[in-house]
Amino acid sequence: MKCISFQNLHIVFYLTIFISYRGIYVSCSPNVSTTNSAFKCLPDQTTALLQFKQDFSFQKPNFSYYYYHCSMFSNPYYNDIQPDSYPKMKFWKEEKDCCSWDGVTCHMKTGHVVGLDLSHSWLQGPLRSNSSLFKLHQLQKINLAYNNFTFCHIPSEFGQLSRLTDLILYYSMFSGQIPSEISCLTNLVYLGLSSFKNYDDTSFLYLKRVDLTSFIQNMTNLRRLYLRHVNLSSSVPESLTNLSSLTHLSLGGCGLYGKFPEELFQLPKLEFIQVPCNYLLNGFLPQFQNSSSLRQLNLAITNFSGKLPVSIGHLESLSAFVICQCNFVGPLPSSIWNLSNLSIVDLSFNHFNSHELPSTLGNHAKPNLVALWLRSAQFSGEIPSSIGNLTQLKHLDISYNSLSLPKVNTISELPKFQTLYLASCNLSEFPKFLKTQDQLEHLDLSNNRIEGQIPKWFWGIANKKLDFLDLSGNKLQGSLSVPPLFTSFFDISENNLTGKIHPSFRNWTNLKVLDMSENRFSGTIPQWLGNFGTSLEILNLHGNNIHGSLHQMLTKSSMLHLKKLDLSHNQLRGKVPQFLRNCSKLQVLNLGHNQISDTFPFWLQSMPELQVLVLRQNKFYGPIWHPPKFWSFERLHIMDLSFNNFSGSLPSEYFTDWVAMIQRPCGNTEQLRYVEDKLYPFKHYLNSITVINKGLEMKSMRILTAFTSIDLSNNRFDGEIPSSIGNLQALVVLNLSSNNFTGSIPPSLGNMSELESLDLSRNKLTCRIPQQLTDLTFLEYLNLSQNQLTGPIPRGSQFETFSSSSYVQNPELYGPPLSRICDKEDSPIFHQDNEVESEDGFTWKPVVVGYGFGIVVGFIIGHVTLSQRRSNWFWRSSVGKFIHAAC
Incomplete structure (x- = not known):
């Protein structure tokens, strides 16, 4: 699945920012400038503009909440890059000619307003259908991009401005259906309706009543079409190939499917094709002509496949070629390296199977490569030393291939990198050439074989520029003492480091991610970690030897930006720290495998973003239901309370309002995303977690937002299983084993259509197995053993695949796959070998044995035994039928 296998988010993040700075992506706004007209602005135009001004307040928008990796692939703007962002209308004065106002363009002869550029103008408030904007009937160009119109609908009155050639509304917090009236604007040359995506990966804007065709x-005059992150849910219309003037096509993250028309690649004027993050969109690259005008081709995270044509070398204007996470296969045509204008190449996550990169790379045409991404693209061999000729190369990723670094004569032969990713490159030591890499901003040496202590010279490159440092998955040893750094991301996990968390960390000023998990650090959690309260988003100390009272150590209330806290697999004790109440952005809390002794922290349910809660294997006790204190966990995806001393019963309505587990995953499974994609764009395994799934303890390296799990096993819960649990139609794993639950299995479990693993074993459940459970078509694991279930095992669907181990130690349960079957009176009959035996254990053995002592004696013995056992059989059979009927 496309999004599931993607592990390159940090690359995309910086690649996009880099592209934005260099202007490779298209500018957000047209060339609309303020001009002085020969005649003054008409009074009615001034009045309309001033009325329009009164509709809004001015506040700098913050769009970062709505970003994730697909946004970055196709969006030239990021929150840190805001060209000319200021409140333009705030400086409009009535006493001045409106044609001189910032953002206003007038007709030179008539004084009518013909252009309005209010992009990045801090507008906040709804754009209403009765807005005075629609009184400006001579408008030809409107740019309202990057404002905050508070999720109002796009007014259909735009369709009345028949002279419009440019309508640019993207990334301005519009929502709902795009009005069909816009399709009547036959003079449009530039249409930009792009949107952000919501927290749950849904688009704010969509086309529904009319399709894209x-x-x-x-709009036969269209040159630029931008519908990024508009939910189209359609195929790419063939009619696009009739737009002979089209130069820019951007349909990233639109839910497109089917085959991409090859004829679009052949449009003579088309310069930019950007269709990333359409997971079900497939196609092939055609044979390109010398006359092609393509400058950018971005097919990232789609289902494009096949071989790259040799004719790609004809694309002489190509500057950016981004095909990461597609299904292209090798070999890679060498003609691509002859493109002298090529600046960005991202071939990551494909299947090229190329034995090596061409040794002539950088020797001939010397392409102006600035960024080369080859992560996990199945290349092998050595990076050619001619890479040193690529003097403009600033960003290089050769991670997760079989590539090795070039053998250079001097450590200064390589370019000065800003981004260098060498994960899984079979390194056994810190590369010596790093000594001269004083421009590094992002360095990844993870998953290599680097041993020993970190050399002192290495910290010399960790100057103010190094923002991202990943040394995880090596064999580093000794204590970790580091000088003050300005790094925001630091990962030293999965090494053999020892000692306490060094106080030098307290001098770091901008730390957002600190991952020291799976080492052998000891001591207590220092209180000065609270000093990172204004910046720290992720703290992971999982799998160390840290001890002490958790409640006393974490007392800071200033960690307001914390999104993940993982202190699992340590020796912590005490209570769950109350300061977490203030961490309103917390999404993942993992305190499992410690010695925490506390009651259930009911206050956690008030945390609006909490999605993962793991308290597994501690010393928690008491009920998890308290009427005045508990109502629901609305955002929770994973809840693991197993191996504690929780007790009490759960009311039938307990799971009524668990919204995230009630709603089924929307859309196709190809679009499923991960929790950490929302947390931080740098790391692919920040949210690993261990769950009991299908009877096995499994470490999930990434937490899928569509994966939902409840594990209450190995506690002391009693009473009936709440019937409201059947409302959790999105639940994938349910484990209630090893408790004291009584009563029958709720038939409502049959409504849990996504359920894959169900474990109710080792309880005191009675009555029959509900026939409704056969409706669970995705069920792969079932364990109902060691209960007091009765009656026949349901047949059909997945129940035909389960072995007898799913049902053992339920004495009154019978039917396949158990060795007990049912006779016509609904009474179980045992079969063992070739011997017929009734349920009460009677056989004719006493008769046969008695034959040696005489036929009469034998019959007497048999008769006495039969009489006694028939009496027992009659009681059991009668009572059994009564119990069956009651259930």
Whole structure:
């Protein structure tokens, strides 16, 4: 699945920012400038503009909440890059000619307002259908991009401005259906309606009543079409190939499917094709002509496949070629390296199977490569030393291939990198050439074989520029003492480091991610970690030897930006720290495998973003239900309370309002995303977690937002299983084993259509197995053993695949796959070998044995035994039928 296998988010993040700075992506706004007209602005135009100003307040927007990796692939803007961002309308004065106002363009002869550029103008408030904007009937160009219109609908009155050639509304917090009236603007040359995506990966804007074909059929003059993150849910219309003037096509993250028309690649004027993050969109690259105008081709995270054509060398204007996470296969045509304008190449996560990169790379045409991404693309061999000729190369990723670094004569032969990713490159020591890499901002040496202590010279490159440092998954030893750094991401996990958490960390000023998990650090958690309260988002100390009272150590209330806290697999004790109440952004809390002794922290349910809660294997006790204190966990995806001393019963309505587990995953499974994609764009395994799934303890390296799990096993819960649990239609794993639950299995479990693993073993459940459970078509693991279930095992669907181990030690349960079957009176009959035996254990053995002592004596013995056992059989059979009927 496309999004599931993607592990390159930090690359995309910086690649996008880099592209934005260099201007490779298209500018957000057209060339609309303020001009002085020969005649003054008409009074009615001034009045309309001033009325329009009164509709809004001015506040700098913050769009970072709505970003994730697909946004970055196709969006030239990021929150840190805001060209000319200021409140333009705030400086409009009535006493001045409106044609001189910032962002206003007037017709030189008539004084009518013909252009309005209010992009990045801090507008906040709804754009209403009765807005005075729609009184400016001579408008030809409107740019309202990057404002905050508070999720109002796009007014259909735009369709009345028939002279419009440019309508640019993207990334301005519009929502809902795009009005069909816009399709009547036949003069449009530039249409930009792009949107952000919501927290749950849904688009704010969509086309529903009209499809894309009918929407654009009248716009025959279109040159630029931007519908990024508009939910189209359609195939790419063939009618696009009729737009002979089209130069820019951007349909990233639109839910497109089917085959991409090859004819689009052949449009003579088309310069930019950007269709990333359409997971079900497939196609092939055609044979390119010398006359092609393509400058950018971005097919990232789609289902494009096949071989790259040799004719790609004809794309002489190509500057950016991004095909990461597709299904392209090798060999890689060497002609691509002859493109002298090529600046960005991202071939990551494909299947090229190329034995090596060409030794001539950088020797001939010397392409102006600035960024080369080859992560996990199945290349092998040595990076050619001619890479040193690529003097403009600033960003290089050769991680997770079989590539090795070039053998250079001097450590200064390589370019000065800003980004260098060498994960899983079979390194056994810190590369010596790093000594001269004083421009590094991002360095990844993870998953190599680097041993020993970190050399002192290495910290010399960790100057103010180094923002991202990943040394995880090596064999580093000794204590960790580091000088003050300005790094925001630091990962030293999965090594053999020892000692306490060094106080030098307290001098770091901008730390957002600190991952020291799976080492052998000891001591207590220092209180000065609270000093990172204004910046720290992720703290992971999982799998060390840290001890002490958790409640006393974490007392700071200033860690307001904390999104993940993982202190599992340590020796911590005490209570759950109350300061977490203030961490309103916390999404993942893992305190499992410690010695924490506390009651259930009911206050956690008030945390609005909490999605993962793990308290597994501690010393928690008491009920998890308290009427005045508990109502629901609305955002929770994973809840693991197993191996504690929780007790008490759960009311039937307990799971009524667990919204995240009630709602089924929307859309296709190809679009499923991970919790850490929302947490931080750098790391692919920040949210690993261990769950009991399908009877096995499994470490999930990434937490899928569609994966939902409840594990209450190995506690002391009693009473009936709440019937409201059947409302959790999105639940994938349910484990209630090793408790004291009584009563029958709720038939409502049959409504849990996504359930894959169900474990109710080692309880005191009675009555029959509900026939409704056969409706669970995704069920792969079932364990109902060691209960007091009765009656026949249901047949059909997945129940035909389960072995007898799913049902053992339920004495009154019978039917396949158990060795007990049912006779016509609904009474179980045992079969063992070739001997017929009734349920009460009677056989004719006494008769046969008695034959040696005489036929009469034998019959007497048999008769006495039969009489006694028939009496027992009659009681059991009668009572059994009564119990069956009651259930």
